[in-house]
Amino acid sequence: MSHLEDIVDSLENKISRVLHKLELLKQANLKLKEELEASKRERENQKLHIASWEEKYEALKMANSILGSDDNKRETKLKINALIRDIDHCIAQLSD
Numbered sequence: 001m002s003h004l005e006d007i008v009d010s011l012e013n014k015i016s017r018v019l020h021k022l023e024l025l026k027q028a029n030l031k032l033k034e035e036l037e038a039s040k041r042e043r044e045n046q047k048l049h050i051a052s053w054e055e056k057y058e059a060l061k062m063a064n065s066i067l068g069s070d071d072n073k074r075e076t077k078l079k080i081n082a083l084i085r086d087i088d089h090c091i092a093q094l095s096d
Contacts, residue, residue: 065076 062076062079065073
């Protein structure tokens with residue numbers, strides 16, 4: 001009977017170690033999930049920041065073209081034409 005008790009004790013110890021490892025893994029998993037969420041938030045913030053700088057860059061390019069810079073003149077003309085079309089469309093809607 002002693003041999004059977006030893007086997008049961010051994011199994012209990014192993015199960016206890018496995019449960020402890022499981023708990024440690026759950027905690028590590030939770031920590032990794034939190035880090036992932038923080039990274040996702042940081043990535044979104046960086047995307048917004050980049051978009052803001054791209055907008056500023058485009059505005060600066062247009063301003064330079066309007067001020068007489070030869071770079072990006074074609075793009076500026078296209079943008080102005082698009083704005084004029086939008087204004088014409090708005091006027092047409094208002095007159096209807």
